Amino acid sequence: MNAPFLKEHYDRGLDYEAFVASGEAEGHRPQWDQRYAQLELLPAQKELVRSFAREMHVFCLSGTWCGDCALQGAAMQRIAEANPEKIHLRFIPRSEEHAELIVKNQINAGYRVPVTWFMAEDDEPVARFGDRTLSRYRSMARKALGDEANVEAEPPGDPVRAVLDEVLDEFERVHLVLRTSARLREKHGD
16 A cells, blocks of 8 residues: 555546446436535635645545445545645545455455545555444444444434534544645645
């Protein structure tokens, strides 16, 4: 998972519209369009993203059929749109064409989607974010395990917006890793 390997896959990725259009129009497109419509950033969120000073390359291994992929993918697209000069987002379909990437990135011994990689401007790996977000797992645990789940947090008022908040937190975390990086601070003289 070094920079050349990640860059190769990032370069083969699709932009959001091309990726969403690659799915079945009647079967999958509506869920992506619905999530995108629900996830417009609030003014404070836009301001935060616009303040990002470091470039990042982001790519997401995803499936057009996947509901969690549509939710996280639409959230990432909204975030990237708020600062297109600094956030460069691509999507990779989960397919045999990308088997080398898929096989090397199992989560809990499974081939999960979505899986997202964050890289610095020079493609050095920074972070990997995979499968569902915390709020989604809390919801799943409540449903599957009931009281045995021991989930202390209250269910979010708007589960879709909760995922946006969690994805935005990850983008902010990566930006701060990049912004405070001694290597990049020396490179940029700041």
